[in-house]
Amino acid sequence: MANRHRGEIGAVLDGRRFTLCLTLGALAELEDAFQAGDLVGLAERFGSGRLRAEDAVRVIGAGLRGAGNPVSDEEVAAMTTAGGAAGFAAIVSDLLTATFGGAEPDPENP
Numbered sequence: 001m002a003n004r005h006r007g008e009i010g011a012v013l014d015g016r017r018f019t020l021c022l023t024l025g026a027l028a029e030l031e032d033a034f035q036a037g038d039l040v041g042l043a044e045r046f047g048s049g050r051l052r053a054e055d056a057v058r059v060i061g062a063g064l065r066g067a068g069n070p071v072s073d074e075e076v077a078a079m080t081t082a083g084g085a086a087g088f089a090a091i092v093s094d095l096l097t098a099t100f101g102g103a104e105p106d107p108e109n110p
Contacts, residue, residue, distance in 0.1 A: 001019075002019045002020075004098050006021065007021050007022060007023075007098045007099050008020065008021040008067060008098065009021075009063075009091070009094045009095050009098050011060075011081070011091045011094075011095075012081060012082065013060075013076075013079045013080070013081050013091075014079045014080055014081075018064060018067070018069055019067040019068075019069075020060065020063030020064055020066065020067050020069075020091070020095050021063060021066040021067040021098075022059075022062060022063050022066050022095060022096075022098075022099040023066035023067075025066065026062040026063060026065060026066030027039060027042065027062075027099070029062050029065075030042055030058060030059065030062050033058050033062075034055075034058075043100050046059075046096050046100075051089055051092060053085070053088075055092070056088045056089065056091075056092050057073050057076050057077045058073060059092045059095060059096070060076050060079075060088065060091055060092060060095070061073040061075075061076040063095045064076065
């Protein structure tokens with residue numbers, strides 16, 4: 001079960017429940033992927049409010065791997081979720097909020 005106090009969230013992908021977490025290693029992976037100089041640069045990149053599909057794949061993939069799920073970005077790109085693109089955007093938003101703070105927790109994962 002996801003623990004928001006540790007920055008974890010729960011998400012359903014391909015009909016299976018997963019825990020996602022942006023650990024320090026996962027954040028380093030994203031810094032490199034997005035060519036952000038540091039965590040502030042990474043947070044600013046995500047704070048722009050613009051999200052490409054490739055961004056969602058990378059963030060969700062890093063979150064899955066950070067929580068111990070051995071999955072590649074290619075496998076993430078082939079996954080589905082309820083709500084389609086909006087559902088993926090919601091997962092990314094919830095994961096970034098759990099990592100960087102800023103909003104109330106998801107009621108499903110207090």
